[in-house]
Amino acid sequence: MLEQNKFKTKKQQQAWNKTLAGRYYNAMVKRPFLFFGLPFLTTIYAASVYFAEFTAYRYEIQDGKVKALSEEEALKLDKGRRKVDMKEEFYRLQQLGKQDDWEQVRVPRMKGESDNVF
Amino acid sequence: MSLKLNIQRWLFSTNAKDIAVLYFIFALFSAMIGTGLSAIIRLELANTGSPFLHGNTQAFNVVITAHAILMIFFFVMPALVGGFGNYLMPLMLGASDMAFARLNNISFWLLVPSLILILTSALVEAGAGTGWTVYFPLAGIQSHSGPAVDLAIFSLHLSGFSSLLGAINFITTFINMRTIGMKYENVPLFAWAVLFTAILLLLSLPVLAAGLTMGIFDRNFNTSFFEYAGGGDAVLYQHLFYWWNHPEVYILIIPGFGIISHAVSAIASKPVFGVQGMIYAMWSIGLLGFCVWSHHMFAVGLDSDTRAYFTSATMVIAVPTSIKIFSWLATLYGGTIRLNVTALFALGFIFLFTIGGLTGVVLANSALDIPFHDSYYVVAHFHYVLSMGAVFSIFCGWYLWSPKILGLHYNERLSHIHFWLMFIGVNVTFFPMHFLGLQGMPRRINDYPDAFIGWNQVASLGSIISIVASIVFIYVVYDQLTNGLHQGNKALDSQFKPSFMGTNLNVEGYTGPTLEWTVSTPPSLHAFNTPAVLY
Numbered sequence: 001m002l003e004q005n006k007f008k009t010k011k012q013q014q015a016w017n018k019t020l021a022g023r024y025y026n027a028m029v030k031r032p033f034l035f036f037g038l039p040f041l042t043t044i045y046a047a048s049v050y051f052a053e054f055t056a057y058r059y060e061i062q063d064g065k066v067k068a069l070s071e072e073e074a075l076k077l078d079k080g081r082r083k084v085d086m087k088e089e090f091y092r093l094q095q096l097g098k099q100d101d102w103e104q105v106r107v108p109r110m111k112g113e114s115d116n117v118f
Numbered sequence: 119m120s121l122k123l124n125i126q127r128w129l130f131s132t133n134a135k136d137i138a139v140l141y142f143i144f145a146l147f148s149a150m151i152g153t154g155l156s157a158i159i160r161l162e163l164a165n166t167g168s169p170f171l172h173g174n175t176q177a178f179n180v181v182i183t184a185h186a187i188l189m190i191f192f193f194v195m196p197a198l199v200g201g202f203g204n205y206l207m208p209l210m211l212g213a214s215d216m217a218f219a220r221l222n223n224i225s226f227w228l229l230v231p232s233l234i235l236i237l238t239s240a241l242v243e244a245g246a247g248t249g250w251t252v253y254f255p256l257a258g259i260q261s262h263s264g265p266a267v268d269l270a271i272f273s274l275h276l277s278g279f280s281s282l283l284g285a286i287n288f289i290t291t292f293i294n295m296r297t298i299g300m301k302y303e304n305v306p307l308f309a310w311a312v313l314f315t316a317i318l319l320l321l322s323l324p325v326l327a328a329g330l331t332m333g334i335f336d337r338n339f340n341t342s343f344f345e346y347a348g349g350g351d352a353v354l355y356q357h358l359f360y361w362w363n364h365p366e367v368y369i370l371i372i373p374g375f376g377i378i379s380h381a382v383s384a385i386a387s388k389p390v391f392g393v394q395g396m397i398y399a400m401w402s403i404g405l406l407g408f409c410v411w412s413h414h415m416f417a418v419g420l421d422s423d424t425r426a427y428f429t430s431a432t433m434v435i436a437v438p439t440s441i442k443i444f445s446w447l448a449t450l451y452g453g454t455i456r457l458n459v460t461a462l463f464a465l466g467f468i469f470l471f472t473i474g475g476l477t478g479v480v481l482a483n484s485a486l487d488i489p490f491h492d493s494y495y496v497v498a499h500f501h502y503v504l505s506m507g508a509v510f511s512i513f514c515g516w517y518l519w520s521p522k523i524l525g526l527h528y529n530e531r532l533s534h535i536h537f538w539l540m541f542i543g544v545n546v547t548f549f550p551m552h553f554l555g556l557q558g559m560p561r562r563i564n565d566y567p568d569a570f571i572g573w574n575q576v577a578s579l580g581s582i583i584s585i586v587a588s589i590v591f592i593y594v595v596y597d598q599l600t601n602g603l604h605q606g607n608k609a610l611d612s613q614f615k616p617s618f619m620g621t622n623l624n625v626e627g628y629t630g631p632t633l634e635w636t637v638s639t640p641p642s643l644h645a646f647n648t649p650a651v652l653y
Binding site: 036041048049051053054055056059060062063 | 303394395397398401402405406409410422423425426427429430431433434435437438485
């Protein structure tokens with residue numbers, strides 16, 4: 001923890017104070033609102049405004065993928081389609097397989113299970 | 119004390135500490151009614167076929183309306199801002215009292231008729247079944263004839279007026295009454311939190327008042343601000359309402375942030391990590407709080423660009439909120455953690471508020487918000503940030519400061535039982551609501567298809583556990599008040615007494631890092647008659 005906060009000798013401290021980071025840090029300690037608060041608030045507010053562009057672009061791409069059918073396209077889709085009626089489908093499906101080729105079978109009971117034959 | 123003196127002290131009180139105690143009593147009373155109403159909601163939803171209210175949907179809507187208004191206006195706000203704010207802010211600033219002592223008295227006593235009005239509104243005629251949002255035209259005269267909605271609106275007006283006066287008082291106190299040597303950057307985080315809350319109240323409440331007044335005029339004086347037939351626009355009401363309501367959700371949680379900062383610092387025996395970042399995070403949350411109101415109304419048919427702006431602005435709020443969460447974690451990191459009940463509530467807050475925040479980011483996407491709109495997913499989201507955010511912070515603050523405020527100690531073991539029951543109860547209640555919402559169960563409806571029975575029964579079971587937890591809390595307070603002198607100093611010991619290996623930050627018994635710990639326990643009615651000097 002705090003490895004970055006290394007001890008600086010007086011000379012090292014003076015050298016650091018002259019660097020850009022050092023000067024900004026010292027200015028920040030003196031005027032926290034100007035050098036910390038204002039950039040903080042501005043960044044957050046500007047981000048909220050400018051990220052809207054990205055979100056709008058994302059929405060546009062999404063919109064491009066989903067398209068409503070035009071009337072002509074819809075008409076084309078109808079071509080050669082079999083007319084479906086729910087009742088007729090039901091009766092047709094009933095006729096597809098044999099209806100009476102089954103018998104009731106008694107399932108063998110597990111060992112020790114009651115047979116329930118009265 | 120004679121009756122006359124009692125009346126003088128409590129009814130005509132101009133002392134911030136006494137008024138804070140009145141706020142606490144008031145909040146506890148309202149919380150009990152609000153909890154009772156929530157029990158009715160969960161009993162009704164425990165099974166299909168309206169088992170409790172027998173198909174009376176209006177009664178159900180009246181109950182949910184009253185539940186929300188009581189919890190928001192008469193429990194969370196009075197407890198956090200009125201109670202903790204009045205008691206602790208002057209102490210933390212080294213001030214003898216609030217700036218406008220008589221205004222403070224009016225602020226509190228306006229709340230009492232306001233509570234009476236809202237309870238009356240639920241009981242007269244068919245009640246106000248509008249939802250706490252009081253949307254028009256549902257709240258209009260055709261849908262809600264009779265005085266119930268008018269009473270509810272008057273109640274909101276009065277409590278809004280009370281909050282406004284309080285806000286003016288807090289802002290003035292913060293700016294003018296800091297003690298000698300207390301620069302803005304030295305002000306404790308809770309006092310900052312109350313300041314931001316007050317600013318949000320001051321800027322947003324007048325707009326709500328305007329919207330509600332227009333509603334009253336529509337109902338009673340034949341205007342048509344929100345009436346399409348007369349050239350009005352119902353969506354205008356939603357804009358006015360949400361201009362206030364979005365800052366309102368931060369009004370409910372920012373004081374909680376302040377409490378949690380102090381609690382985390384106390385339990386880790388360390389100063390808060392990144393205080394400047396914390397202050398500006400609250401500031402930017404407040405600022406952005408005014409720029410995102412329309413994310414509550416994606417479903418009204420906003421155009422794509424508007425939805426894009428409100429989506430991105432809402433998601434950006436996650437950044438300062440995360441700064442706060444990570445700063446709390448960084449404060450805990452490497453600290454000597456004392457796992458007392460304050461710590462449990464603070465950690466519970468951080469964990470559960472983060473879950474609520476994550477579902478908030480999901481809802482911020484307008485494309486997702488439209489299917490989730492008015493579903494139980496939304497109910498789960500806002501209960502995670504309120505029931506487990508704001509309410510946990512109230513409990514946390516109570517366990518942190520109540521021994522100081524009262525000079526009476528609570529029973530540690532009972533308080534731990536309270537925490538675990540509450541933690542399990544609220545999670546069992548609200549976590550399944552995410553599933554119900556994802557499956558499409560709508561909110562504010564008192565019946566549902568059989569497919570939703572399972573999770574609804576789990577949620578109702580959870581609500582019973584939470585109610586038991588609330589009863590345990592009331593007993594903890596009762597025990598603290600009647601037995602507090604004999605509990606020993608365990609509660610404060612576990613908070614602030616330096617351990618052998620611990621930090622020497624808090625020396626000399628119970629001296630904490632902020633000014634309220636330097637005064638006597640309980641603090642005298644006029645602390646800091648001689649201003650404290652910070653150097």
